Amino acid sequence: MAATQITSDNDTVDNDTADNDTADNDTADNNDTADNDTADNDTVDNDDTDEMSMTSGMTNEQAGELTSRPMAMNIAIRSALDVMLGRDDDVVTFGEDVGYFGGVFRCTDGLQQKYGVHRVFDTPIAEGGIIGVAVGMAAYGLRPVPEIQFADYVYPGLDQLISEAARLRYRSGAEFTAAMTVRMPCGGGIHGGQTHSQSPESIFTHVCGLKTVMPSNPYDAKGLLIAAIEDNDPVIFLEPKRIYNGPFDGHYERPVVPWSSHPLGVVPDGYYRIPLGRAAIRRSGNDLTVLTYGTMVHVCEVAAQESGVDAEVIDLRTLLPLDTDTIEASVAKTGRCVIVHEATLTSGFGAELAATVQASCFYSLEAPIERVTGWDTPYPHAQEWDYFPGPARVGAAFKRVVAA
Amino acid sequence: MAEAPPLRFRVPEPLARPGEQPDFSYVQISDPGAVQRPDVAAASAELRDLSYSLICVLGDDGVAVGQWAPEIRAEALIVGLRAMMTTRAYDARMLRAQRQGKTSFYIASTGEEAIAVGQALELGQRDMFFPTYRQQGWLVARGWPLVQMMCQVFSNEQDRLRGRQMPIMYSAKDVGFFSISGNLGTQYIQAVGWAMASAIKGDTAIASGVVGEGATAEADFHHALTFASTYDAPVILNVVNNQWAISSFQGIAGGEGPSFAARAIGYGIPGLRVDGNDYLAVVAATRWAAERARSNHGPTVIEWVTYRAAAHSTSDDPSKYRPKDEWKSWPLGDPIDRLQRHLIASGAWSHEQHADLHADIERLVLEAAKEAESYGTLLDGRVASSKSIFDDVFEVMPPHLRRQQRELEG
Numbered sequence: 001m002a003a004t005q006i007t008s009d010n011d012t013v014d015n016d017t018a019d020n021d022t023a024d025n026d027t028a029d030n031n032d033t034a035d036n037d038t039a040d041n042d043t044v045d046n047d048d049t050d051e052m053s054m055t056s057g058m059t060n061e062q063a064g065e066l067t068s069r070p071m072a073m074n075i076a077i078r079s080a081l082d083v084m085l086g087r088d089d090d091v092v093t094f095g096e097d098v099g100y101f102g103g104v105f106r107c108t109d110g111l112q113q114k115y116g117v118h119r120v121f122d123t124p125i126a127e128g129g130i131i132g133v134a135v136g137m138a139a140y141g142l143r144p145v146p147e148i149q150f151a152d153y154v155y156p157g158l159d160q161l162i163s164e165a166a167r168l169r170y171r172s173g174a175e176f177t178a179a180m181t182v183r184m185p186c187g188g189g190i191h192g193g194q195t196h197s198q199s200p201e202s203i204f205t206h207v208c209g210l211k212t213v214m215p216s217n218p219y220d221a222k223g224l225l226i227a228a229i230e231d232n233d234p235v236i237f238l239e240p241k242r243i244y245n246g247p248f249d250g251h252y253e254r255p256v257v258p259w260s261s262h263p264l265g266v267v268p269d270g271y272y273r274i275p276l277g278r279a280a281i282r283r284s285g286n287d288l289t290v291l292t293y294g295t296m297v298h299v300c301e302v303a304a305q306e307s308g309v310d311a312e313v314i315d316l317r318t319l320l321p322l323d324t325d326t327i328e329a330s331v332a333k334t335g336r337c338v339i340v341h342e343a344t345l346t347s348g349f350g351a352e353l354a355a356t357v358q359a360s361c362f363y364s365l366e367a368p369i370e371r372v373t374g375w376d377t378p379y380p381h382a383q384e385w386d387y388f389p390g391p392a393r394v395g396a397a398f399k400r401v402v403a404a
Numbered sequence: 405m406a407e408a409p410p411l412r413f414r415v416p417e418p419l420a421r422p423g424e425q426p427d428f429s430y431v432q433i434s435d436p437g438a439v440q441r442p443d444v445a446a447a448s449a450e451l452r453d454l455s456y457s458l459i460c461v462l463g464d465d466g467v468a469v470g471q472w473a474p475e476i477r478a479e480a481l482i483v484g485l486r487a488m489m490t491t492r493a494y495d496a497r498m499l500r501a502q503r504q505g506k507t508s509f510y511i512a513s514t515g516e517e518a519i520a521v522g523q524a525l526e527l528g529q530r531d532m533f534f535p536t537y538r539q540q541g542w543l544v545a546r547g548w549p550l551v552q553m554m555c556q557v558f559s560n561e562q563d564r565l566r567g568r569q570m571p572i573m574y575s576a577k578d579v580g581f582f583s584i585s586g587n588l589g590t591q592y593i594q595a596v597g598w599a600m601a602s603a604i605k606g607d608t609a610i611a612s613g614v615v616g617e618g619a620t621a622e623a624d625f626h627h628a629l630t631f632a633s634t635y636d637a638p639v640i641l642n643v644v645n646n647q648w649a650i651s652s653f654q655g656i657a658g659g660e661g662p663s664f665a666a667r668a669i670g671y672g673i674p675g676l677r678v679d680g681n682d683y684l685a686v687v688a689a690t691r692w693a694a695e696r697a698r699s700n701h702g703p704t705v706i707e708w709v710t711y712r713a714a715a716h717s718t719s720d721d722p723s724k725y726r727p728k729d730e731w732k733s734w735p736l737g738d739p740i741d742r743l744q745r746h747l748i749a750s751g752a753w754s755h756e757q758h759a760d761l762h763a764d765i766e767r768l769v770l771e772a773a774k775e776a777e778s779y780g781t782l783l784d785g786r787v788a789s790s791k792s793i794f795d796d797v798f799e800v801m802p803p804h805l806r807r808q809q810r811e812l813e814g
Contacts, residue, residue, distance in 0.1 A: 092604060118604050124634055129593055129627030136597020136611070139582065140532075142604065144597075156623065163587045164594070170796045172575035172583035173565045177799070209797050232799045277802065321802035 066268035070260040074244040076218035076267045077107045077183070080225035081145065083271050085115045088143060091229060092119045095130055095147030095183075104149060105185055105244055131157035131182060135164050138178040143229055151186035151238060152198045165234040166209030181228040181235045186214070187295050187342050188374075188388055189242030189252070193381035199294075199343035199374070204236040205320045205352065211276055212319040214238040216297040217247065217264035220317055223274030231276060240294040240342075248295055249302035250390035279323035281330070285312035287402050288336035288367075291327060291353050293317065296340045299391050307395035309402050311338070319349055327353075328360050335366040336401050340394055345373040367404035372397045416655035422723060426733035430660075431709065432456070433735060436463040437470025441688075444696040448674045455666040455675040458709060461684040462742050466749035474688040478752035481743060484525055484683055485753075486761060487545035488517040488740050493769045494540070494550060495714070498557055501773065502571075502718045506781035507557045509571045513538045515681070515713030515731065516646055518739035521545040522686030523612060523642070527580075527694060534582045534595035534613040537572055538644070538712075546579035550769060554776030559787050562779040566788035566795070589615050589622030592641065596632045599639035599697070610697040612640040612690075617664050617707075618649025618657045629671040629705070636702035640693045641673075643705065644680065646712035651725040668705035680708030681736040683743040709736065 071079060084091045093108060099122035102109030112120040123130050127148055134144040148154045154161075165178040188197035204212045213228055213235060215221035221239065228235035242248045246257045247265075259265030283301055287310040290300045297315045304311035312330050316323065331337050337357050339350040350371040357369055372389045380387050419427035434457045442451055461473045495512035502510040513520070520541030523533065533542055543553055555562040557571040565575060575583035582598075585591055595613025602609045615625055620643055632639050643664045647654050657664075668675030674696075678689040686708070693704035713731040715722050747753030780786025794801060794809040801809070 089605075092601075124627075124630050126623075126627050126630060128623050129631050132590065132593030132624060132627055133597030133600055133631055135590075136534075136594035136599070137601040137604075138597075139594065140598045140601035140605075142601045159587060159624075160590060160593070164585060164590050168583060169799070171565065171569050171573070171585075172577075173568070174796045174799075175564075175575050175577040176583050211798075321804060324803065 066270050066272065068266050068268045070265050071218045071222075071267040072245050072259045072265070073215070073218040073221050073239070074105050074107050076222040077225055077239065078109060078111070079267065079269065080222040080229070081108060081111060082114070084143075084145075084226060084229045085111060085119060087271065090142045091145060092137065092142055093145040093147065094121045094123050096123060096125055096149045098122060098147050103147060105241060107147065107183070107239075127153050127155070127157035128160055131160040131165065134180045134182070135160055135168065135178050138165070138180045138234075139168070139176045144180045145229055146180070146182055148182060148184035150192075150196050151184040151200050152195045154182075154184055154200065158203070161204075161210065161234070161236075162207050166207045169233065170209060177232060178234045179232045181225070181231070181237050183225075183237045183239060185241035185244075186238040187240040187242055188379055188384060189248055189295060191381060191384060192379075194378040197379040197384075199238075199341065201236075201238055201319055201341075201343060202347060202349045202352070205349055209234065211235045211321065212238070213276060213317065214240065214294045214319065215317060216240070216243065216282075216294055216315050217262065218259055218267045219264040220274055220280070220315075222267055223272050224276065224317060226271060227273040227276050230273070235276070238294070243295050243298065247298045250299040250388065250394075251302070252385055252390075274317070276318045277321040277323055279317055279326040280315045281312060281326070282315045283311065283313040285310040286334060287311060288338055288398060289327070289330040289334045290314060290338050290340060290398075291316060291350075291357075292340040293319065294342065296342055296389065296394075299389070299394055300340050303391040303394035303398060306391055307398045309395070309398035311398055322356070324356060324360065327357065331357055331361040332364045335364050336404075337361070337365070337369045338394075338397050338401050339369065339371045340373070340389060342374050342389065344376045345371060346376050348373055367401050370397045370401050416653070416660055418653035418655065418726070420727050420730070422725065422727060424727055426727045426730040428733060428735050431735055432458065432663075434458040434460055436460045437473070439470065439472060441471035441692070444692055444699060445701055446674075448669075448672050451674040452669055455663055455669055455677055455707075458677050458679055459685050459689055460679040460682050461688060462682045462746050466742070466745035468684050468746060472685060472688040474684055474691060476684070476687055478747060478750065480525070481683070481747060482753065484518075484521055484545070484687075485740065485743050485747065486765070487521045487525070487541060488683070488743070489762060490550075490765050490769065491517045491521065491541040491544045492740065493765045494544060494553070497769050497773050498554070499718065501557070501781070505783050506777065507559070507571045508782055509718055510557065511537050511572050511717045512714035513540055515734070515738065516644065516710045517541045518683045518686045518743070519642070519644055519680050519708045519710065522683055523690050526687050526690040527612060528609065529580065530609040531694075532580050532582060532595070532598050532609065532611045534591035534598070534611060535584060536588070536591070536614050536616055536619075536644070537584055537586070538616075538646075539614055540572065540574070542581055543574060543576055543579065546581070548576050548579050548581070550772035551776045552576075554773055555779055558776055558779070558781040560776070560780030561786050561788065562776070563788065566792050568793070588619035589624035591615075592628040593624045593631065595641070596628045596637045596639050596703075599637040599703075600631070600635055603635075603638055608698065610638040610640070610694060612642065614642045614644060616649060617643055617645035617647075617654050617659055618652060620664055620667060621657050629668065629673060632703035633671040633673050636700065638697035638700070639703045640690065640697060641668075641703055641705045643667075643707045644710060645707050646710050648712045648716070648722070648726065650716045650720060651722075653726075663707055665705060665707035673703050673705050675705040675707065677707045677709060679736055680710035681739040681742060683739055684746070711736070
């Protein structure tokens with residue numbers, strides 16, 4: 001394991017936090033957490049590595065001189081928060097169980113001890129209150145990073161997000177702004193039923209003034225979260241909870257694979273950004289273009305392998321603003337497009353993607369666009385794998401579209 | 405076991421409807437000077453009586469009495485009087501402009517001017533006010549140009565908000581006035597967040613949030629009290645109880661039971677019930693709550709008992725739901741008259757000076773209106789450019805908005 005270097009004034013770095021990882025994720029069935037030994041919070045400040053641009057095929061080599069090591073996605077998110085709390089006194093983070101305990105998914109573990117109760121703290125169970133105080137703090141000039149414990153719980157906070165955070169810059173002629181990042185675990189695959197599994201991204205992408213991000217791996221999660229926190233507009237940061245601990249490909253019957261065995265599970269310790277609004281090509285291919293994000297990136301990669309279809313898998317990473325250039329270039333090349341997301345079909349983000357592709361690539365298309373998504377039902381508990389769009393459904397769609 | 409009776413469902417009704425005699429017998433009033441003024445460091449548990457009495461300083465004779473009578477110079481009171489009178493004249497002018505079609509909408513604050521004006525002049529320059537749509541008195545008192553206010557109401561070329569907001573939804577950061585939302589109650593919890601941020605940074609500025617009695621039913625009200633109480637946030641949480649939420653009397657917000665100030669008790673926050681039409685009481689209660697906040701004794705809820713003499717807005721006709729001249733029977737009177745009487749009783753003011761000031765204000769407001777109209781009104785369509793509607797959605801315009809902007813431009 002790489003040596004760490006502490007540059008923060010506060011050298012009470014918490015190296016004990018790894019112990020807590022065994023207590024976490026009790027709602028998840030993928031409990032064998034990868035890389036518990038990487039949980040220490042040391043920050044290496046490499047200020048000279050700003051703005052690494054990774055549009056495709058990014059590997060950890062691009063991290064340059066940074067010290068890197070394996071991290072699970074929740075650990076990478078914690079590392080991003082650690083870096084930003086260390087760099088910017090205006091960054092604060094709070095939410096239900098976020099402070100002393102360090103979050104139910106451990107994303108803030110050890111941060112209160114390191115940065116103090118004024119910057120990392122527990123809140124009452126009131127999502128409208130959590131986001132409401134964040135708007136007020138942002139209006140003051142802080143950069144709050146509230147956590148909503150599950151995306152399924154965000155709805156009481158939607159008035160503050162939609163009517164307030166998203167429009168504050170606009171309605172005040174830019175006198176007041178809401179630079180804030182609202183983190184929330186989303187998606188299924190953990191037997192969370194209809195209140196711990198939802199993918200509400202299209203609710204946010206439909207709101208003018210919000211940016212919406214969903215990473216698919218630890219490396220991106222950290223770089224995107226840092227970019228989100230530094231952004232001067234409100235950002236919704238959705239974290240697919242099933243892949244906190246490993247790159248889940250939909251084969252629930254197989255043993256959990258840890259992030260330590262994945263190239264994008266190797267994460268620099270210090271500061272780096274992945275710009276918002278840029279997609280990444282995860283797998284190059286010529287038969288068809290797959291537009292996807294979050295957990296489904298891994299499902300689509302394995303579906304391509306298993307179906308024998310040479311799919312080009314695009315990980316959108318940021319849903320709004322959308323990287324239409326990467327999408328259009330790929331569909332122009334392949335002439336076919338499949339859209340895959342966990343969220344329900346009707347009025348899902350896939351509808352926006354399909355409309356975008358047909359408007360800009362109509363004359364390149366050789367087959368109808370297909371969508372593979374969650375069914376239009378609440379997310380079921382016992383029938384989770386009938387609901388979840390796994391590699392068999394995705395692969396079948398690939399074959400249909402190639403044959404069309 | 406006896407047979408249970410059919411359950412009853414009760415919908416509260418006000419004591420008087422159109423055609424009936426106004427009846428304010430439900431308004432509990434204390435004698436001027438009767439309420440004790442506790443130390444700001446007192447524990448909230450010792451302050452519960454303040455939620456049920458009425459802090460009132462000015463008697464009918466205009467004399468300030470009791471422990472709450474603030475130390476304040478006559479010159480400062482005249483500044484307040486002038487701001488209240490200007491606000492009233494401004495409201496009258498804008499109502500007229502709305503009837504002439506120069507703006508689409510207006511909301512007057514008639515009868516409630518003391519609250520926003522008193523807070524504006526009592527709180528510090530760096531404090532932040534989170535208003536509703538009826539606190540224009542703050543802007544007037546803080547000397548924000550009337551022309552600027554009118555340009556916003558007219559949505560004209562000089563409107564700093566570039567025609568994006570409905571009339572009266574001002575934003576004026578330089579005078580500590582947060583952008584008005586239009587969704588009720590949202591600013592209340594934001595005020596708490598702003599105050600928390602100030603404390604996190606070790607700053608000395610405090611926040612003051614406003615909600616109407618009707619919107620105390622919103623979740624944000626309760627979020628605000630919960631968070632303010634939990635973190636001892638340095639914030640003043642005002643409830644302007646003007647008796648009416650459009651057509652719903654205050655009983656529909658649960659006001660028939662304990663006072664709105666008493667909502668604070670359950671949260672462990674002091675709740676003051678104050679005569680909102682008594683300018684001196686406004687100054688005194690604001691001063692007490694601000695001192696508590698600044699000395700880290702935490703938040704204070706203040707219920708200002710007042711009366712919405714105006715219609716809810718220009719889209720409203722109160723004669724449909726309340727007695728026509730109810731305002732004239734309001735037991736706490738008119739805040740401008742009461743302060744004028746006090747100043748005259750104390751020898752600092754005269755009827756002649758008052759008449760001169762009135763004429764002076766009428767002239768200034770008219771001049772401001774002429775200037776604002778010269779920059780355009782909704783009637784003549786001199787508004788911000790259509791392409792500007794894409795600005796400020798984000799700090800940097802993303803590609804999809806640039807495309808739509810080009811499409812609009814043709």
